[in-house]
Structure formats: C-alpha cells, structure tokens
Amino acid sequence: MKLLLRLLLAIPLLWLAGFVWFLLSLPAGVEAEVETDAIVVLTGGPGRVAHGVELLQEGYGERLLVSGVDPKVRPIELAEELGVDEALFTCCIDLGKQAENTVGNAFEIGTWVRRNGYTSLRVVTAADHMPRALHEIERELGPSVALVADPVAPKWGLSALATEFSKYTVRSLQMLVGRG
Template sequence: MIRRILAAILLLWALGFAAFVVLLPGPAAPSETDAIIVLTGGENRIDRGIALLKDGHAERMLVSGVNRTVRPAELAAETGEPEDLFECCIDLGQDAVDTRSNGAEAARWMRENRFTSVRLVTTDWHMPRARFELARELDDGVDLITDAVASEPSFTQLFLEYNKYLLRRIGALIGI
C-alpha cells in the first residue's frame, strides 16, 4: 500500500514537472498597465522592461532585487539608456533578496503608487513562482499580467525551479 502511494506521488510529481517544462509562459500580448515590475537575476529582463516602458505600455517601472550599492546612473550606463529615463520613470527596489521578498517589495511599491494594474517581467522558467509570490502579496482587484522573457534553461535549472515552486506552494498551504 505504501509503495503504491509513493509511486502515485512520484508519478504526479513527474507529470507536474513535464507540464512545467512544456507550458513555460511566453511574452504577453501588447497592452497597457499602470506599472511594470522587473525581477533581477536573469538575462534580458531589464532590457525587456525598459523596451515596454519606452513603448508606452506603462508609466513607471520597478526593478526589484537590485543590489544596495547600485545607483540609477550606474544602471543607466550599464543598459545604455539615458539617466533621465531612470530619474523620471524607473525605481530601484533594493530590499528584496529572493523571489518571496520580491513579491513583498513589489506589492508595497504598487500600494504606495496606487497602481491597479501591473506587468510582471521575469524569465520564463522563473515566472510561475514569481507570479505566485507577487499575487499572494498584491491587494485584491489588482490586474496582474505576466510577461516572460524566453530563455534556454538547462535541465538542472528547470528541475531546481520546479522543486522550489512546489515547495513554496506547499509552504504557503501550511502557513510558512
């Protein structure tokens, strides 16, 4: 009996992993939101957010999880964008250290600015967990659009991220 239960759990885990890999999200269709939130840590995330901002898809952008030593002028130089874009429209969130704290930092920024719609930008393999964390923190009625940056993750990356996502969902269920 215990072997059957363990086999069923393993089968469910394997099917869930297969679905996770096959159903990686992609970029969102063009639409306007009040804000864009970009999570640091992956290639092309900030570039994607800036392109959306410059194309008029939102009025402000938060880059969450920026190292505390980084200043807007430095990020402007790194991205090749003018400093005035950072001064007018891009905020650096420097309190978050992981995906969970990204969600809290971003939701706080959303409340402070009274935004009611947001486009979340992160890498495709990271989006399920990032969306989960942000959605848990956002106020009711906030419209959340996911806009994933396509990547070519390794099997190891996908394996680790899927398990982090599962553990986080289980943790949330039991109140951790």
C-alpha cells in the same frame, strides 16, 4: 509494506507529471496591446531589466520598478550598462534594493504598488520563474491589482527548470497548508 512501496513509486511519478504540466504551461509571451499602469522586473537573470526598460520606453507602463537590485548598484551604472539616458532613471525608474528572494520581491512590489496606487502591473521575469513570481505577487496584492505576465527566455537547462519547478511546488504546498 506494499503500500509504502507504492507510495515511494508514486511520488516520483507525480513529480514527473507535474514537471511536464509545468513545462507545457510556461507563458510564451504577452500581446503588446495589453496596457498596464506600471512595470515590475524581478532581477536574477539575463535580459530581464533590459526588457523592462524597453517596455517602459515603448509606453507599456508609466513607471518601472526593478526589484531585488544589489544595494551597491547606482542608477548611473545601470543606465550606462543598458545604454539609456540617466534621465529615464530619474523620471521613471525605481530601484528596489530590499528583496533577496521571490517572497521579498513580492513584498517590495506590494509596497511600491500601494504607495503609487497602481491597479495593473506588467510583470517581467524569466518564463520558468513566472508562475512562482505571480503566485507570490498575487498573494501580496490580492485580486485588486491585475497582473500581466511578460516573460523573458529562461535558462533552458533541464536542471534549472527542474529546480524552479521544485521551488514552485514546495512554495505552493506551503501556501496550501497555510505556512507561507
């Protein structure tokens, strides 16, 4: 009985310690000088696509994939929303419309990277989503593709951060035991 009680007390303490580590280890940004072949944006939060397009315009990658785009979205609509010329979408931006979650993003990104022969990627997503996104993309691509984290500000609510940490923890455990 004492062992069970200790275990029940240890689980929340371990979660809390992990959560603090997670918060302290979130990426703050990337040095602008880091060059990559291409840029990928995982949709799902404010500022991500705009940041990716800005990086493309500044020359930090030759092409951009926006992964997880709603199938109904057309390039012209996105160009208008971002205030950029549609020609930029025609020449240099691909909209991935298959992914519905982070695992799907990684698969979509992997397919795009292999098709284009890229060896380095700048990954744009929210800072709190970045650890899980990188984990999934690295799992999909292996060590042959260098990844550079380029985070945007997350939704800094404690609940959203705790949820993302919990998703990261569960997915890491699944991968550890070989079920993912």
